[in-house]
Amino acid sequence: xxxxxxxxxxxxxxxxxxxxxxxxxxxxxxxxxxxNSKGYYTVEVKDQSECIACAFCALIxxxxxLEVYREEKGE
Amino acid sequence: MKAIFTKxxxxxxxxxxxxxGCTHGIIHRLIxxxxxxxxxxxxxxxxxxxxxxxxxxxYFTCDMIGAAHGRAVAVATGAKRARPDRFIxxxxxxxxxxxxxxxxxxxxxxxxxxxTSIFVNNxxxxxxxxxxxxxxxxxxxxSTSPYGRDAATMGYPLDLPKVLTQIEGAVYVASVxxxxxxxxxxxxxxxxxxxxxxxxxxxxxxxSILSTCPTNWGVNPVEALEWLQxxxxxxxxxxxxxxxxxxxxxxx
Amino acid sequence: MALLMKGNxxxxxxxxxxxxxxxxxxxxxxxxxxxxxxxxxMKAVGGTYLQAESEIAAIYMVYGAGAVGERVMTGTxxxxxxxxxxxxxxxFAAEIPCxxxxxxxxxxxxxxxxxxxxxxxxxxxxxxHGDYHAIVLAPFSVQEMVxxxxxxxxxxxxxxxxxxxxxxxxxxxxxxxxEFPPVAGRKLEPKTWAASGAEGRPKNNVLSYYLTxxxxxxxxxxxxxxxxxxxxxxQRFVEYEMEDADYAxxxxxxxxxxxxxxxxxxxxxxxxxxxxxxxxxWPFPEKGLTARLNQIKGWMSIELSAGxxxxxVKLVVNGKAxxxxxxxxxxxxxxxxxxxAAFKAQLxxxx
Numbered sequence: 001x002x003x004x005x006x007x008x009x010x011x012x013x014x015x016x017x018x019x020x021x022x023x024x025x026x027x028x029x030x031x032x033x034x035x036n037s038k039g040y041y042t043v044e045v046k047d048q049s050e051c052i053a054c055a056f057c058a059l060i061x062x063x064x065x066l067e068v069y070r071e072e073k074g075e
Numbered sequence: 076m077k078a079i080f081t082k083x084x085x086x087x088x089x090x091x092x093x094x095x096g097c098t099h100g101i102i103h104r105l106i107x108x109x110x111x112x113x114x115x116x117x118x119x120x121x122x123x124x125x126x127x128x129x130x131x132x133x134y135f136t137c138d139m140i141g142a143a144h145g146r147a148v149a150v151a152t153g154a155k156r157a158r159p160d161r162f163i164x165x166x167x168x169x170x171x172x173x174x175x176x177x178x179x180x181x182x183x184x185x186x187x188x189x190x191t192s193i194f195v196n197n198x199x200x201x202x203x204x205x206x207x208x209x210x211x212x213x214x215x216x217x218s219t220s221p222y223g224r225d226a227a228t229m230g231y232p233l234d235l236p237k238v239l240t241q242i243e244g245a246v247y248v249a250s251v252x253x254x255x256x257x258x259x260x261x262x263x264x265x266x267x268x269x270x271x272x273x274x275x276x277x278x279x280x281x282x283s284i285l286s287t288c289p290t291n292w293g294v295n296p297v298e299a300l301e302w303l304q305x306x307x308x309x310x311x312x313x314x315x316x317x318x319x320x321x322x323x324x325x326x327x
Numbered sequence: 328m329a330l331l332m333k334g335n336x337x338x339x340x341x342x343x344x345x346x347x348x349x350x351x352x353x354x355x356x357x358x359x360x361x362x363x364x365x366x367x368x369m370k371a372v373g374g375t376y377l378q379a380e381s382e383i384a385a386i387y388m389v390y391g392a393g394a395v396g397e398r399v400m401t402g403t404x405x406x407x408x409x410x411x412x413x414x415x416x417x418x419f420a421a422e423i424p425c426x427x428x429x430x431x432x433x434x435x436x437x438x439x440x441x442x443x444x445x446x447x448x449x450x451x452x453x454x455x456h457g458d459y460h461a462i463v464l465a466p467f468s469v470q471e472m473v474x475x476x477x478x479x480x481x482x483x484x485x486x487x488x489x490x491x492x493x494x495x496x497x498x499x500x501x502x503x504x505x506e507f508p509p510v511a512g513r514k515l516e517p518k519t520w521a522a523s524g525a526e527g528r529p530k531n532n533v534l535s536y537y538l539t540x541x542x543x544x545x546x547x548x549x550x551x552x553x554x555x556x557x558x559x560x561x562q563r564f565v566e567y568e569m570e571d572a573d574y575a576x577x578x579x580x581x582x583x584x585x586x587x588x589x590x591x592x593x594x595x596x597x598x599x600x601x602x603x604x605x606x607x608x609w610p611f612p613e614k615g616l617t618a619r620l621n622q623i624k625g626w627m628s629i630e631l632s633a634g635x636x637x638x639x640v641k642l643v644v645n646g647k648a649x650x651x652x653x654x655x656x657x658x659x660x661x662x663x664x665x666x667x668a669a670f671k672a673q674l675x676x677x678x
Contacts (some may be wrong), residue, residue: 017289018297040095053079059256060259062101063091064082067082071076117526118524129536132534138530139530139533146384152391153387153391157349157391157392182380
């Protein structure tokens with residue numbers, strides 16, 4: 001059974017730069033249609049279930065808009 | 076759920092003012108994380124430059140001093156000599172550190188100042204709107220080299236870390252980049268070593284970090300990463316160019 | 328117990344006694360005994376002397392040390408002082424206390440090594456950019472160099488403002504007996520603003536910029552108030568034979584010593600003249616001068632320059648009496664006889 005993961009997006013910090021979309025090995029991120037207060041179309045997770053919590057997206061995000069969580073075995 | 080990645084206490088909650096895709100933000104994060112992980116936040120005095128990152132004192136949660144353009148390393152020298160017990164780092168762009176501040180950088184290295192200089196090289200002046208920098212590549216079009224940098228009249232890109240390896244007082248010199256998750260992880264390791272060199276009092280540590288400037292390069296953030304990888308990397312020596320002798324590493 | 332000391336060294340010793348433990352400098356005649364003295368003596372008191380690669384680097388090392396809250400000093404001479412001007416503007420805006428010594432020499436350009444007072448405008452009107460002032464103290468003896476240097480550190484901390492000791496090649500190089508009496512000093516606030524490492528307190532930033540015009544104006548108005556406070560309380564001057572004087576010289580530093588002899592000579596001829604000697608070049612001591620306006624029929628500024636302080640004298644006298652000027656340049660100093668003759672020519676119609 002795949003472990004549960006979560007990519008938490010702080011949409012107000014996202015500047016729609018697309019670097020996370022570019023580096024996600026599972027290609028589950030994309031720039032959505034919803035704009036934040038500054039007018040940036042922010043990133044969205046297309047399919048959280050495919051996420052392997054590698055955190056590449058968070059590593060390369062220049063604005064620290066992403067947090068990544070993963071369910072531990074015991075939970 | 077276990078947190079795999081969350082914000083570091085080394086940075087404030089204030090959103091960055093940098094352009095979308097500008098890798099300054101990544102470099103800030105690495106420094107903030109290291110300050111937290113190495114328990115340095117309360118013992119650190121950072122010195123901010125003039126340029127895009129001239130406002131980084133709003134992001135780092137340690138005490139910061141704002142220096143005049145090009146003078147961060149001299150300011151840091153003054154601060155370190157006043158408080159040798161403090162961890163002192165400078166954060167500069169390529170113009171600040173390799174153009175107007177070149178003498179200050181070279182001289183601090185020659186003196187072996189026990190400070191750590193972080194040199195963010197994006198081959199352009201960002202804040203002022205995209206002018207040619209000392210590290211601009213031959214042929215690179217900027218607002219002050221509109222027909223491309225002409226070596227015959229504007230010279231060649233200055234590979235400052237490579238030069239610094241020749242200076243005895245510079246005991247740790249590295250050149251890294253933040254253009255991929257792997258590169259970012261490696262950059263953090265290098266920064267940690269540079270910080271440790273200062274803590275061990277071995278001498279001057281200098282880390283050059285290749286960085287992007289989508290806005291002034293006139294490309295989108297992803298294209299900027301590719302430009303860095305294909306155009307910049309061939310022109311600058313990369314890796315740990317010099318490690319302290321005590322570490323058994325080979326000299327440059 | 329008096330010591331026979333060279334001016335430059337006396338300044339350095341006074342700084343150390345004032346608790347200064349950091350000196351960043353660059354060699355330049357005729358001020359180099361200051362860094363040399365520091366290089367010898369700082370170690371013994373656990374202080375640091377560091378030779379910078381240039382005066383530009385030196386002033387920003389001062390900036391760094393001052394920003395972390397430590398007493399710090401540099402010493403230079405006119406060409407080096409020119410290189411420091413941007414730094415002085417930054418030091419003012421960041422409100423970083425520090426002490427700078429300018430041992431003036433022949434200018435402009437590489438100039439000469441002899442004494443001048445030709446940095447007066449640069450010292451008092453500000454060679455750097457923006458509306459700012461340094462407190463500028465002008466000793467006229469080795470003893471005053473000691474006393475004013477000690478006070479300079481208190482003034483700098485008290486007002487969080489740069490303080491400059493304006494000396495010249497003669498004062499720096501000459502030897503005179505000097506004493507180092509203990510000084511009470513001012514009651515000073517702890518430097519809670521300093522960027523000294525945020526241990527157990529919220530972080531501090533020491534900066535010199537403002538992002539919006541509104542904030543810019545507010546900051547400048549605040550600094551203006553500080554300047555007014557300093558102008559109100561820190562004007563210093565010394566009067567020589569002014570009580571019954573009909574005419575008065577205005578001169579500071581080396582030129583004031585020569586002028587004192589000219590005063591004596593003229594008095595022997597029955598001409599009642601005095602000397603008004605500014606000790607603070609900024610704030611210019613207009614108070615004492617204004618108090619004499621109804622008494623003095625003619626003023627004369629004696630300077631080692633083409634005439635710079637004379638402008639400030641004219642501003643205060645404001646047309647109430649004639650203001651003459653006599654000076655020598657390039658490192659030359661006038662004989663007292665020249666000063667007396669120029670006075671007669673300009674103010675007594677050549678009698």
